[in-house]
Amino acid sequence: MLTVKKLLKSSLIAGSIGLLLFSLSGCGKKVENTGQNAAKPVTKQVVEAFGVVKSSEVKTINLDIPAVVTKVNVAEGQTVNRGETLISLDTENYQNQIRSKQLELSNLQLELADIERNYEAKRDGLDNSSDPNIKKYINERKHAEELYASAVKELTAREELYKAGVFSLEELNHFRDTANEKKKAVDDAVYSEESRRKEIQNELADLITSRDEKNSKAVSLEFDIQTMQKKLSKSYLKDNDIIADADNGVVGEIGCAQGDIISADQEKKILTILNKDSLYVEADVAEEFIKDVKIGAEVAINPQADKSRTYKGKVVTIAEKAVQKDNETIIPVRIAIGKKDSFLLPEFNVDVTISAENKKQDQK
Template sequence: MKKQFSLFLLSTGIILGSVSMTGCNSQEVNAQELVKEVEVNQEVNQLDVFGKVEAATIRELAVDFPATIETIDLKAGDLVEKGTQLMTLDYESYKNEMIKKEQEIQLLKVEREAAYNSLDPQSVTINQKNSELKTKQNQLSNGTDPELIKIEEQIKILDQQISIAEKDYEVSKSLIEVGGISDKELKDKEMSLAELKNNKYQAENALKQLTTSKQLEVDSLKGSIDSLQLTVSNTSTEKASKVETLDIKIQTAETELKEMKAKLTKAYLKDKAIVLDQKEGVVYEILVTEGTRLKGGEPIMRLIDPSKLTALVDVPEAFINKIKVGEKADLYLAASPDDAISAKVSRIAQAAKVVNGENMISVELEVTENQAVLKQGYEVNAIIYY
């Protein structure tokens, strides 16, 4: 195929077969002789377009914590396999920050224990009730109360059973008209459906009653705490408040430490190295240099999956209505212009763009065979058949 970079050709090929006749003269045809006539008139509509091979998706790798790039072990365009080392990092300072956070938590716990031990019996009771109150309030507001969840799950199951029973009942009503089932069988199905609906009604009432009961427990706890606080001194109240404050600080610090550790659990992070964690990839772009200091969250490189490449071609606006998603296409590469690669239209953009003064629509062609010969950025000629 001759490569065309600026010409878009809408072509129609017409193939005419030959007509052959055996054993006849211009005057008459012998009935015993075979007369065969073949005529082929086949139209093939095609659109010749030009474009490039593009990655279906570009994956971005990022480091979520402060670090310094020590080495970069590849270049843009390299094809790498799973487990290949891409870069190495120095993040000793980040590890030290985690150690400091662990020490902070330990000190807070020691301080909390000392503060708790200095409380008088009534203040201890207040502290315990406050802790219980927070738990109950959180469960109600977040929908995490185990007893309420159990009833909610029962209602979901009953909803599914009712839906199935209603469909079965409707089918049975149509069957009874043609004698497919007996009146007794239909009545049984009706009673079964009614029983399921009644069970759901009872479960919903139980849920409302239990929710109300638990809210009353919360209100009762609040009242109990208020009454106890009237009997303790200001000093005891301050000590109890200190314990509560330390509890909050410990919880906050533990959450922060958990988040810090989670940032080191990325599949592509192995000790100090960044490695490829997918089957294979092509390095599309390296965004850092050796010695770059990362604050956390910055992307370090972009990768493409070589098994998920597509051809992106530009189709003139005048011809876009002639093609549809799913229609066949052939691709031709500059490296092998005579070898067709089978493809199909997988996406048609819903907005036009201007290319060299002409309105164009981007059309994505998905390769259906011989994907391995495609490379990111290759130029392609394509024929779309419609």
């Protein structure tokens, strides 16, 4: 019986990253030496490294509205389910701001409607001469034109009589003055009508300016209201509570305490929620061993909290950039976890054993 056994193992100084290279061949059948080369044993290589369980879905809940934290209902590390109340708030001040803007917008809309009615009435009065003053001046002009026509007719007759010597020049001039007065009355009525029309045109221009200014303000108010309401329509806000919007979450860092006053001037981090259904392992592989790690490689994961447990995984990404960590140069490697259970939690430390690519066979 021929047995060959070779074991190579390298470990990092800090003990956090290691490479284990080993080759094993089981007991083979007895082979006669016929002068031919014996079959070479298969070499199996692995890379050992240290890793941390993380969640790919970490939701940071920020608040950018004025509020007061009335109660913190959870603790860091607590498991929470969808709809569970995390933080209770008092947002009455913010709600009042929205209501105030809504009332202002409602008043503006009433004013705009009144401006529109006034504009249409004046426009109609101008176009159809239905404005009371325009109608008055039109009637005055018509009456003055009639009187003027009568005065001109009488003046013409008087001029004939003057030519015949019946009237003196002084009497004729008197009739001419009367006719001129009637003509002036016509001109005054025409001028009054034109002035009123110009006055209405100026009023219409003022109404348009006012309408445009109020429309612009109304649009701005509508935008403000929508923006403010949108801040209240987030998936993690319900009434005056911040709730969990993940089915299987765990509370991360809490950034507020009961009694905290939150200002709208600066967005405040309230807490983070980690999704336990999207866990993965981030392992640190020493740079001298990264050449042996490939995408899709199988991985054995052993949590330090219970090393008797083993989870299967696969390498899904290898970082394109090395980093310095604990005075060592490492390359972060992401490992997808296969079948998970409730024991494995975010931030657990784990040991990983990565099946490395077997490039060479051991020599006999």
